[in-house]
Amino acid sequence: MLELQNKVLERIAKGEPLAATLEALCLLVEIRLPGVKCSVLRVENGRLHPLAAPSLPHSYSQALDNLEVGPAAGSCGTAAFYGVPVIVTDIATDGRWAAYRDLALPLGLLACWSTPVISAGRVIATFALYFQECRRPDDRDKEIIETCTHLCAIAIERDERVRERERLTYTDALTGEANRARFNEVLEELQNANRAFGLLLADIDNLKLVNDTFGHGAGDALIRTIARRIASVVPPERTFRLGGDEFAVILDGGGMEELAACGDAILRAVKRPAQCDKHVVFPSMTAGGAVAGDGDPRQNADVALYHGKSRHRGQFTAYYPGMGTALTRRFRAIRDVGIALAERRIEAHYQPIVRLDTGEVVGFEALCRMRTSAGETVAAAHFHEAMLDGEIALQLTERMLDMVTSDMRRWLDLGLPLQHVGINLSAADFHTGNIRAKLDEHLIGKGVPLDHVILEVTESVYLGPRDHTVGDEIRALREQGLRVALDDFGTGYASLTHLLTVPVDIIKIDKSFVDRLISEEPGAAIVEGLIGIAHRLGIKVVAEGIETEEQASHLLAMGCILGQGFVYSRAVGFDAATELLRTRGQKPDDAGENNRPPLRHDRLSRAL
Ligand code: C2E
Ligand code: CA
Ligand code: CA
Numbered sequence: 001m002l003e004l005q006n007k008v009l010e011r012i013a014k015g016e017p018l019a020a021t022l023e024a025l026c027l028l029v030e031i032r033l034p035g036v037k038c039s040v041l042r043v044e045n046g047r048l049h050p051l052a053a054p055s056l057p058h059s060y061s062q063a064l065d066n067l068e069v070g071p072a073a074g075s076c077g078t079a080a081f082y083g084v085p086v087i088v089t090d091i092a093t094d095g096r097w098a099a100y101r102d103l104a105l106p107l108g109l110l111a112c113w114s115t116p117v118i119s120a121g122r123v124i125a126t127f128a129l130y131f132q133e134c135r136r137p138d139d140r141d142k143e144i145i146e147t148c149t150h151l152c153a154i155a156i157e158r159d160e161r162v163r164e165r166e167r168l169t170y171t172d173a174l175t176g177e178a179n180r181a182r183f184n185e186v187l188e189e190l191q192n193a194n195r196a197f198g199l200l201l202a203d204i205d206n207l208k209l210v211n212d213t214f215g216h217g218a219g220d221a222l223i224r225t226i227a228r229r230i231a232s233v234v235p236p237e238r239t240f241r242l243g244g245d246e247f248a249v250i251l252d253g254g255g256m257e258e259l260a261a262c263g264d265a266i267l268r269a270v271k272r273p274a275q276c277d278k279h280v281v282f283p284s285m286t287a288g289g290a291v292a293g294d295g296d297p298r299q300n301a302d303v304a305l306y307h308g309k310s311r312h313r314g315q316f317t318a319y320y321p322g323m324g325t326a327l328t329r330r331f332r333a334i335r336d337v338g339i340a341l342a343e344r345r346i347e348a349h350y351q352p353i354v355r356l357d358t359g360e361v362v363g364f365e366a367l368c369r370m371r372t373s374a375g376e377t378v379a380a381a382h383f384h385e386a387m388l389d390g391e392i393a394l395q396l397t398e399r400m401l402d403m404v405t406s407d408m409r410r411w412l413d414l415g416l417p418l419q420h421v422g423i424n425l426s427a428a429d430f431h432t433g434n435i436r437a438k439l440d441e442h443l444i445g446k447g448v449p450l451d452h453v454i455l456e457v458t459e460s461v462y463l464g465p466r467d468h469t470v471g472d473e474i475r476a477l478r479e480q481g482l483r484v485a486l487d488d489f490g491t492g493y494a495s496l497t498h499l500l501t502v503p504v505d506i507i508k509i510d511k512s513f514v515d516r517l518i519s520e521e522p523g524a525a526i527v528e529g530l531i532g533i534a535h536r537l538g539i540k541v542v543a544e545g546i547e548t549e550e551q552a553s554h555l556l557a558m559g560c561i562l563g564q565g566f567v568y569s570r571a572v573g574f575d576a577a578t579e580l581l582r583t584r585g586q587k588p589d590d591a592g593e594n595n596r597p598p599l600r601h602d603r604l605s606r607a608l
Contacts, residue, residue, distance in 0.1 A: 022052035198259035263316030511545025
């Protein structure tokens with residue numbers, strides 16, 4: 001017996017699979033008790049499941065699988081039910097075998113003694129010996145049974161501990177859903193098996209805001225609620241919490257249509273108000289999805305999610321090939337500009353704004369330029385995607401304000417006829433940037449009078465999200481004495497009605513209109529009408545992107561006095577800009593003379 005015991009314990013210690021260890025145990029017993037056949041059944045939730053029975057036919061074990069324990073459920077089912085050994089010496093006549101004897105007798109099994117394996121007061125298995133003769137146990141048999149049930153208990157307990165540890169390594173503690181480790185495994189299995197599947201990645205919108213406002217207890221409650229809601233609309237064991245606010249769902253089979261439907265169902269389920277730690281929160285998630293087949297689905301779903309977060313919050317975005325290229329470009333631009341900002345390789349250049357009739361320089365537009373490490377100068381158009389990133393946009397405005405106000409102070413100190421410089425702002429400046437404080441700091445700090453500054457706001461920012469932030473800020477800035485220009489006018493949907501509710505001082509007609517001035521009748525009519533209306537509203541007009549003298553004279557004939565474009569000058573550095581002011585700057589003296597007939601529009605340019 002000692003030898004048997006050592007052999008089995010050695011297998012347990014080596015961590016061999018439970019079934020293999022128990023089969024070895026059975027075989028070792030069968031050598032010692034000729035004619036016996038052993039079986040070990042696991043007991044789980046009141047049902048039997050075969051663990052090992054190497055010498056019994058497979059069909060017999062199968063027949064016992066999932067059998068409910070009970071007062072007359074053969075030897076094992078009865079032993080498990082009462083938690084005591086059941087010695088059946090004659091299966092043919094014993095009432096406890098009434099329902100099962102037709103399974104055993106044809107195999108020549110005549111007696112069966114079963115002993116419960118007990119752990120912490122709970123029956124976890126049964127250990128049974130079958131005989132091809134009617135017999136009852138003697139002392140030696142009893143000793144073998146006792147040793148074996150003990151070994152079974154050790155082996156099964158250890159297996160349960162290992163399984164529990166595995167369960168924990170694969171379970172997210174907060175939600176009880178599968179975690180990232182499990183997600184990685186499932187994904188790998190599906191990919192290795194070349195199976196069709198859809199992958200959805202989803203982020204909770206504004207979780208940080210919930211944490212910051214209501215505390216982490218509320219944030220955790222929100223995560224738990226969302227996990228439950230996702231799991232309620234997804235097949236079992238297909239919801240994963242990857243960490244933080246990130247969830248994943250894997251759908252076996254199916255294409256993008258199924259995935260999108262699942263995505264919509266999840267987002268709908270998530271959207272209901274949720275009670276989170278005494279606060280009612282209105283949760284929302286953004287999801288992106290990709291199906292296996294075209295590249296790495298995880299990366300593609302990630303790309304789709306990222307896209308969704310910047311454009312379609314609260315919705316499902318499906319990946320399409322090529323989606324990544326646009327993103328990569330943007331990522332690269334963000335990274336490049338970030339580094340350039342840190343290394344102070346962002347510079348301010350100045351494009352003159354010119355009186356179309358006299359060619360005098362009345363002001364500048366400040367445009368940022370990136371100097372590459374190789375020494376080249378790159379125009380903003382090549383990296384403007386980086387400015388969609390809020391953090392970069394704020395840093396850029398700050399840097400430009402710093403440089404531009406310093407340059408302006410120098411021009412004023414040189415006594416040059418500087419009228420105004422336009423500074424481009426981004427959406428982030430209005431929403432998170434505290435732009436007024438920043439302007440105060442730089443303008444007052446460097447002693448630049450406010451009326452020398454024009455803030456350029458693009459149509460897309462001006463129309464921005466449907467809140468009042470931008471409009472309120474623009475009103476406040478104008479009340480302080482700063483002027484605001486509506487940039488790229490005509491590219492978006494800014495209408496004259498908008499101009500009445502949130503007035504601006506200047507409209508900059510986009511280059512696309514200037515381009516069509518000569519070739520297209522409607523384009524010209526629109527510009528002419530716009531100039532007329534703007535004048536009546538007291539709004540000045542500047543034409544952008546003038547590239548030919550012909551365009552300039554057309555604009556002039558329509559009553560547009562001011563413009564900028566390559567035909568006059570590209571954006572130039574500080575020294576060249578200084579030279580422009582010196583040689584072509586509109587002299588203050590002209591201002592006096594400028595009270596002349598409106599045809600020459602001098603007052604207009606002067607007023608600007
Ligand atoms: P924008 O504000 O409309 O600036 C005018 C752009 O048109 C400038 O390009 C300028 O160089 C270009 N341009 C001027 N005249 C002509 C012309 O005759 N022909 C052509 N083809 N182009 C002309 P840039 O400097 O590459 O800037 C592109 C955009 O990047 C700007 O459009 C603006 O939206 C943004 N940007 C530039 N500097 C800044 C900045 O300091 N801050 C922010 N937030 N955005 C900036
Ligand atoms: Ca501009
Ligand atoms: Ca523009």
